[in-house]
Amino acid sequence: GESVGLHLPTLSVQEGDNSIINCAYSNSASDYFIWYKQESGKGPQFIIDIRSNMDKRQGQRVTVLLNKTVKHLSLQIAATQPGDSAVYFCAENRNGNKLVFGAGTILRVKS
């Protein structure tokens, strides 16, 4: 299908620690990747993106790493805060067609 389903993995981190959320993507031809954050009852919110000609991109408190050899994407969140608690999704895109989401990871931040 066009998504992967369920029983989402959960990552629990202490406030102030760094978080690393991983994603394995499916299409080796995908050339554009996005990380989204979804809070309960809301639409997915864009965090950061990366194109396949890069292997790292940094934003404010977030870094995305791309390993095309093993089709792996990761999102690093520095100094995780309670407001970072949400479900995180990676999404992949090829030639501007579709935007297919991974299953998602629940991030829980403990105060």
Place this chain on the structure above:
Amino acid sequence: DSGVTQTPKHLITATGQRVTLRCSPRSGDLSVYWYQQSLDQGLQFLIQYYNGEERAKGNILERFSAQQFPDLHSELNLSSLELGDSALYFCASSVRGDTEAFFGQGTRLTVV
């Protein structure tokens, strides 16, 4: 606020009925995506339009159809509704297909 507007926010309807969900993309965005999110399927890609033309299709049921109008707003039509169609339906838009997509707040459809 992402700039993507979806209406209605909530919809309750009976099995067998037909509904239309509406999406207004961000100003300047030519590409519109539709997704279904239910508890057991994650964010499932349904269909993508670009500047009025269908660009990509996911596992969209034959009972579902969509279109993008000249003013770039889009509608998703769901017919012969079944209980299993109950879900959150999201619309997203992007400038092109290969740029960041921004999501609306979704329409929660409940079929009873």
